[in-house]
Amino acid sequence: QFHMIKYEDLKWDESLGQGSFTRIYRGHKTDIRDGENYTTEVLLKELDAGHKNCWESFFESASLMSQISHKHLLLVYGVSVHGVQNIMVQEFVKYGALDLYLKRGRSVSVSWKLDVAKQLASALNFLEEKHIVHGNICAKNLLLAREGDQSQGISPFIKLSDPGIMVLDRIPWVAPEVLDAPDDLTLECDKWSFGATVWEIFNNGNSPLQGWDLDEKRQFYESFQKLPPSQWAELADLITQCMDYQAALRPSCRSIIRQLNSLITSGNDVRYTELQIIP
Numbered sequence: 113q114f115h116m117i118k119y120e121d122l123k124w125d126e127s128l129g130q131g132s133f134t135r136i137y138r139g140h141k142t143d144i145r146d147g148e149n150y151t152t153e154v155l156l157k158e159l160d161a162g163h164k165n166c167w168e169s170f171f172e173s174a175s176l177m178s179q180i181s182h183k184h185l186l187l188v189y190g191v192s193v194h195g196v197q198n199i200m201v202q203e204f205v206k207y208g209a210l211d212l213y214l215k216r217g218r219s220v221s222v223s224w225k226l227d228v229a230k231q232l233a234s235a236l237n238f239l240e241e242k243h244i245v246h247g248n249i250c251a252k253n254l255l256l257a258r259e260g261d262q263s264q265g266i267s268p269f270i271k272l273s274d275p276g277i278m279v280l281d282r283i284p285w286v287a288p289e290v291l292d293a294p295d296d297l298t299l300e301c302d303k304w305s306f307g308a309t310v311w312e313i314f315n316n317g318n319s320p321l322q323g324w325d326l327d328e329k330r331q332f333y334e335s336f337q338k339l340p341p342s343q344w345a346e347l348a349d350l351i352t353q354c355m356d357y358q359a360a361l362r363p364s365c366r367s368i369i370r371q372l373n374s375l376i377t378s379g380n381d382v383r384y385t386e387l388q389i390i391p
Protein backbone atom coordinates (compact mmCIF):
# COMPACT_ATOMS: atom_id res chain seq x y z
CA GLN A 113 0.00 0.00 0.00
CA PHE A 114 2.85 2.39 0.68
CA HIS A 115 6.57 2.64 0.42
CA MET A 116 8.64 1.35 3.35
CA ILE A 117 11.52 3.66 4.23
CA LYS A 118 14.66 2.42 5.99
CA TYR A 119 15.10 4.00 9.43
CA GLU A 120 18.80 4.60 8.75
CA ASP A 121 17.83 6.75 5.75
CA LEU A 122 16.10 9.21 8.09
CA LYS A 123 17.61 12.05 10.11
CA TRP A 124 15.70 13.92 12.85
CA ASP A 125 16.07 17.69 13.17
CA GLU A 126 13.98 19.83 15.52
CA SER A 127 10.73 18.86 17.17
CA LEU A 128 7.71 20.76 15.86
CA GLY A 129 5.26 19.87 18.59
CA GLN A 130 2.79 17.13 19.05
CA GLY A 131 -0.70 16.22 17.98
CA SER A 132 -2.85 13.70 19.77
CA PHE A 133 -0.87 10.40 20.04
CA THR A 134 1.73 11.74 17.60
CA ARG A 135 4.90 13.81 17.70
CA ILE A 136 6.14 15.73 14.67
CA TYR A 137 9.70 16.66 13.71
CA ARG A 138 11.40 18.36 10.84
CA GLY A 139 13.91 15.94 9.30
CA HIS A 140 15.61 14.67 6.18
CA LYS A 141 15.54 11.46 4.21
CA THR A 142 18.34 10.30 1.97
CA ASP A 143 17.79 8.46 -1.28
CA ILE A 144 20.34 7.00 -3.60
CA ARG A 145 19.36 7.43 -7.25
CA ASP A 146 21.72 6.36 -9.98
CA GLY A 147 24.62 6.35 -7.53
CA GLU A 148 23.92 9.90 -6.29
CA ASN A 149 22.98 10.76 -2.69
CA TYR A 150 19.88 12.97 -2.43
CA THR A 151 18.53 14.41 0.80
CA THR A 152 14.96 15.68 0.98
CA GLU A 153 13.53 17.78 3.78
CA VAL A 154 10.65 15.86 5.33
CA LEU A 155 8.13 15.96 8.16
CA LEU A 156 8.49 12.97 10.46
CA LYS A 157 5.27 12.04 12.23
CA GLU A 158 5.93 9.55 15.04
CA LEU A 159 3.10 7.51 16.48
CA ASP A 160 3.41 7.12 20.26
CA ALA A 161 4.62 3.59 20.96
CA GLY A 162 2.00 3.42 23.70
CA HIS A 163 -0.87 3.85 21.32
CA LYS A 164 -0.56 0.62 19.43
CA ASN A 165 -4.33 0.51 19.07
CA CYS A 166 -4.25 3.58 16.79
CA TRP A 167 -1.77 1.67 14.69
CA GLU A 168 -4.15 0.68 11.90
CA SER A 169 -5.76 4.11 11.57
CA PHE A 170 -2.23 5.59 11.45
CA PHE A 171 -1.27 3.28 8.58
CA GLU A 172 -4.70 3.55 7.00
CA SER A 173 -4.37 7.32 6.72
CA ALA A 174 -0.82 6.92 5.39
CA SER A 175 -1.94 4.50 2.73
CA LEU A 176 -4.98 6.62 1.85
CA MET A 177 -2.75 9.62 1.16
CA SER A 178 -0.21 7.63 -0.78
CA GLN A 179 -2.76 5.90 -3.05
CA ILE A 180 -3.87 9.16 -4.65
CA SER A 181 -2.06 12.27 -5.74
CA HIS A 182 -3.48 15.76 -6.20
CA LYS A 183 -1.87 19.17 -5.94
CA HIS A 184 -3.87 19.98 -2.79
CA LEU A 185 -3.28 16.63 -1.08
CA LEU A 186 -0.24 16.15 1.12
CA LEU A 187 2.43 13.85 -0.36
CA VAL A 188 3.32 10.95 1.93
CA TYR A 189 6.69 9.40 0.98
CA GLY A 190 6.08 6.30 3.06
CA VAL A 191 6.43 4.83 6.51
CA SER A 192 9.31 3.56 8.56
CA VAL A 193 9.04 1.01 11.36
CA HIS A 194 11.83 0.85 13.92
CA GLY A 195 11.21 -1.49 16.81
CA VAL A 196 8.03 -0.23 18.45
CA GLN A 197 8.26 3.10 16.65
CA ASN A 198 6.05 3.88 13.64
CA ILE A 199 7.03 6.91 11.60
CA MET A 200 5.13 8.48 8.72
CA VAL A 201 7.40 10.39 6.33
CA GLN A 202 5.62 13.32 4.67
CA GLU A 203 6.64 16.16 2.39
CA PHE A 204 7.64 19.12 4.53
CA VAL A 205 5.08 21.89 3.99
CA LYS A 206 6.81 25.24 4.54
CA TYR A 207 4.38 27.13 6.79
CA GLY A 208 2.78 24.28 8.74
CA ALA A 209 -0.75 23.96 10.03
CA LEU A 210 -3.19 26.67 8.96
CA ASP A 211 -4.91 27.07 12.34
CA LEU A 212 -1.61 28.01 14.00
CA TYR A 213 -0.70 30.28 11.08
CA LEU A 214 -3.99 32.19 11.42
CA LYS A 215 -3.75 32.29 15.22
CA ARG A 216 -0.31 33.87 14.93
CA GLY A 217 -2.26 36.94 13.92
CA ARG A 218 -1.28 37.05 10.26
CA SER A 219 -3.88 39.50 8.94
CA VAL A 220 -5.05 37.87 5.73
CA SER A 221 -7.65 39.31 3.37
CA VAL A 222 -11.14 37.99 2.70
CA SER A 223 -10.06 36.95 -0.79
CA TRP A 224 -7.12 35.06 0.75
CA LYS A 225 -9.55 33.14 2.97
CA LEU A 226 -11.95 32.45 0.10
CA ASP A 227 -9.05 31.23 -2.05
CA VAL A 228 -8.02 28.75 0.68
CA ALA A 229 -11.63 27.60 1.09
CA LYS A 230 -11.90 27.05 -2.66
CA GLN A 231 -8.68 24.99 -2.72
CA LEU A 232 -10.05 22.82 0.08
CA ALA A 233 -13.33 22.44 -1.83
CA SER A 234 -11.44 21.33 -4.94
CA ALA A 235 -9.48 18.76 -2.90
CA LEU A 236 -12.79 17.48 -1.49
CA ASN A 237 -14.29 17.39 -4.98
CA PHE A 238 -11.36 15.24 -6.10
CA LEU A 239 -11.84 12.88 -3.14
CA GLU A 240 -15.61 12.77 -3.79
CA GLU A 241 -15.00 11.74 -7.40
CA LYS A 242 -12.78 8.92 -6.07
CA HIS A 243 -15.43 8.05 -3.44
CA ILE A 244 -12.79 8.57 -0.76
CA VAL A 245 -13.85 9.93 2.62
CA HIS A 246 -11.17 11.95 4.40
CA GLY A 247 -12.89 11.97 7.78
CA ASN A 248 -10.88 14.65 9.50
CA ILE A 249 -11.23 17.93 7.67
CA CYS A 250 -10.25 20.85 9.93
CA ALA A 251 -7.94 23.86 9.84
CA LYS A 252 -5.31 21.92 11.83
CA ASN A 253 -5.11 19.45 8.92
CA LEU A 254 -4.69 22.16 6.29
CA LEU A 255 -1.02 22.90 5.65
CA LEU A 256 0.16 26.15 4.14
CA ALA A 257 2.70 25.61 1.38
CA ARG A 258 2.74 29.21 0.11
CA GLU A 259 1.73 32.36 2.02
CA GLY A 260 0.74 34.26 -1.11
CA ASP A 261 1.36 37.93 -1.69
CA GLN A 262 -1.67 40.08 -2.46
CA SER A 263 0.45 42.92 -3.87
CA GLN A 264 2.09 40.52 -6.34
CA GLY A 265 -1.19 38.74 -7.07
CA ILE A 266 0.26 35.49 -5.68
CA SER A 267 -2.39 33.36 -4.01
CA PRO A 268 -1.81 31.14 -0.96
CA PHE A 269 -1.48 27.38 -1.51
CA ILE A 270 -2.72 24.70 0.89
CA LYS A 271 -2.30 20.93 1.16
CA LEU A 272 -4.82 18.73 2.93
CA SER A 273 -3.01 16.56 5.47
CA ASP A 274 -3.60 12.89 6.28
CA PRO A 275 -6.74 12.28 8.34
CA GLY A 276 -4.52 11.34 11.26
CA ILE A 277 -5.98 9.56 14.23
CA MET A 278 -9.63 10.21 14.99
CA VAL A 279 -9.92 11.63 18.47
CA LEU A 280 -13.20 11.65 20.33
CA ASP A 281 -13.91 15.31 20.99
CA ARG A 282 -14.16 16.22 17.36
CA ILE A 283 -17.38 18.19 17.87
CA PRO A 284 -18.15 20.38 15.89
CA TRP A 285 -15.96 19.06 13.04
CA VAL A 286 -17.41 15.55 13.13
CA ALA A 287 -20.86 15.28 11.55
CA PRO A 288 -23.65 14.58 14.07
CA GLU A 289 -24.67 11.29 12.42
CA VAL A 290 -21.12 9.97 12.93
CA LEU A 291 -21.40 10.17 16.72
CA ASP A 292 -24.02 7.42 16.71
CA ALA A 293 -22.38 5.39 13.94
CA PRO A 294 -18.64 6.13 13.90
CA ASP A 295 -17.94 3.36 11.41
CA ASP A 296 -19.91 4.50 8.41
CA LEU A 297 -18.19 7.76 7.52
CA THR A 298 -19.73 9.08 4.31
CA LEU A 299 -18.77 11.78 1.83
CA GLU A 300 -21.47 13.96 3.43
CA CYS A 301 -19.50 13.89 6.67
CA ASP A 302 -16.67 15.71 4.93
CA LYS A 303 -19.14 18.41 3.80
CA TRP A 304 -20.11 19.06 7.43
CA SER A 305 -16.44 19.31 8.43
CA PHE A 306 -15.81 21.61 5.47
CA GLY A 307 -18.41 24.01 6.90
CA ALA A 308 -16.75 23.98 10.32
CA THR A 309 -13.34 24.51 8.68
CA VAL A 310 -14.52 27.53 6.66
CA TRP A 311 -15.88 28.91 9.95
CA GLU A 312 -12.38 28.52 11.46
CA ILE A 313 -10.71 30.19 8.47
CA PHE A 314 -13.01 33.22 8.82
CA ASN A 315 -12.53 33.28 12.57
CA ASN A 316 -8.73 33.62 12.56
CA GLY A 317 -8.08 29.94 13.22
CA ASN A 318 -10.03 29.89 16.48
CA SER A 319 -11.80 26.61 17.13
CA PRO A 320 -15.59 26.76 17.13
CA LEU A 321 -17.13 26.02 20.57
CA GLN A 322 -13.70 26.67 22.05
CA GLY A 323 -13.64 25.87 25.76
CA TRP A 324 -16.95 23.99 25.70
CA ASP A 325 -16.81 20.67 27.54
CA LEU A 326 -17.95 17.38 26.02
CA ASP A 327 -21.45 17.59 27.54
CA GLU A 328 -22.04 21.12 26.27
CA LYS A 329 -20.79 19.98 22.86
CA ARG A 330 -23.14 16.99 22.82
CA GLN A 331 -25.96 19.33 23.84
CA PHE A 332 -25.02 21.56 20.87
CA TYR A 333 -25.82 18.62 18.56
CA GLU A 334 -28.81 17.37 20.47
CA SER A 335 -30.53 20.76 20.23
CA PHE A 336 -29.53 21.18 16.55
CA GLN A 337 -27.62 24.36 17.27
CA LYS A 338 -25.62 26.23 14.64
CA LEU A 339 -22.24 27.96 14.92
CA PRO A 340 -22.35 31.75 15.45
CA PRO A 341 -23.05 33.16 11.97
CA SER A 342 -20.69 35.38 10.04
CA GLN A 343 -21.88 38.93 9.37
CA TRP A 344 -21.53 38.09 5.69
CA ALA A 345 -24.92 36.51 5.06
CA GLU A 346 -23.95 34.58 1.92
CA LEU A 347 -20.92 33.07 3.71
CA ALA A 348 -22.98 32.20 6.77
CA ASP A 349 -25.53 30.60 4.44
CA LEU A 350 -22.92 28.38 2.77
CA ILE A 351 -21.60 27.25 6.16
CA THR A 352 -25.16 26.50 7.31
CA GLN A 353 -25.89 24.48 4.16
CA CYS A 354 -22.74 22.39 4.72
CA MET A 355 -23.56 21.92 8.39
CA ASP A 356 -27.10 20.72 7.75
CA TYR A 357 -28.19 18.14 10.32
CA GLN A 358 -29.73 16.19 7.46
CA ALA A 359 -26.71 14.77 5.61
CA ALA A 360 -28.59 14.32 2.34
CA LEU A 361 -29.36 18.05 2.16
CA ARG A 362 -25.71 19.13 2.29
CA PRO A 363 -24.55 20.65 -1.03
CA SER A 364 -22.43 18.78 -3.57
CA CYS A 365 -18.81 19.85 -3.95
CA ARG A 366 -19.69 21.41 -7.30
CA SER A 367 -22.36 23.52 -5.64
CA ILE A 368 -19.92 24.51 -2.88
CA ILE A 369 -17.34 25.60 -5.48
CA ARG A 370 -20.01 27.53 -7.43
CA GLN A 371 -21.14 29.35 -4.28
CA LEU A 372 -17.51 30.13 -3.34
CA ASN A 373 -16.95 31.56 -6.82
CA SER A 374 -19.91 33.92 -6.41
CA LEU A 375 -18.63 34.92 -2.95
CA ILE A 376 -15.25 35.66 -4.53
CA THR A 377 -16.79 37.97 -7.12
CA SER A 378 -19.28 39.61 -4.73
CA GLY A 379 -16.53 39.85 -2.10
CA ASN A 380 -14.41 41.80 -4.57
CA ASP A 381 -17.22 44.16 -5.50
CA VAL A 382 -18.52 44.96 -2.03
CA ARG A 383 -15.97 46.40 0.40
CA TYR A 384 -15.59 43.95 3.26
CA THR A 385 -12.84 45.48 5.35
CA GLU A 386 -12.77 42.77 8.01
CA LEU A 387 -15.34 40.08 8.60
CA GLN A 388 -15.32 39.14 12.24
CA ILE A 389 -17.57 36.31 13.30
CA ILE A 390 -19.01 37.41 16.67
CA PRO A 391 -18.41 34.32 18.82
Ligand SMILES: N#Cc1ccc(Nc2nc(N)cc(-n3cnc(CCO)c3)n2)cc1
Pocket residue numbers: 128131136155186202203204205206207208209252253254255273276
Ligand atom coordinates in the same frame (compact mmCIF):
# COMPACT_ATOMS: atom_id res chain seq x y z
N1 LIG B 1 6.96 26.60 12.77
C1 LIG B 1 6.70 25.76 11.98
C2 LIG B 1 6.38 24.72 11.03
C3 LIG B 1 5.78 23.53 11.48
C4 LIG B 1 5.47 22.53 10.56
C5 LIG B 1 5.77 22.71 9.20
N2 LIG B 1 5.51 21.75 8.22
C6 LIG B 1 4.63 20.71 8.27
N3 LIG B 1 4.64 19.82 7.25
C7 LIG B 1 3.78 18.76 7.31
N4 LIG B 1 3.79 17.83 6.31
C8 LIG B 1 2.90 18.61 8.38
C9 LIG B 1 2.94 19.58 9.38
N5 LIG B 1 2.10 19.54 10.49
C10 LIG B 1 1.96 20.55 11.40
N6 LIG B 1 1.09 20.18 12.33
C11 LIG B 1 0.71 18.92 12.06
C12 LIG B 1 -0.21 18.13 12.94
C13 LIG B 1 -1.64 18.51 12.59
O1 LIG B 1 -1.89 18.05 11.32
C14 LIG B 1 1.31 18.52 10.91
N7 LIG B 1 3.79 20.63 9.32
C15 LIG B 1 6.35 23.91 8.79
C16 LIG B 1 6.66 24.91 9.69
